[in-house]
Amino acid sequence: MIPHLREVLAAVPARTHPVALYTFMTTPDSALLVGDRPLSPRQWLDAGGAPEPVRELAQTLGELV
Secondary structure, eight states, X not given: OOTTHHHHHHHSOTTOOHHHHHHHHHSOEXXXXXXXXXXXXXXXXXXXXXXXXXXXXXXXXXOOO
């Protein structure tokens, strides 16, 4: 089980495609750094990282940049 996953999923927009969610959870993100190494949201949460930054990123799924 991934720590804080329920909190993160609650922040994901309802119309997010499951493949987009999988990609989000497994792709390293420069906002989630340990030293100079970016972690994926899953790695971040598994390592004991705070859920807030992942939740904030999850809220933006589906937004155009």
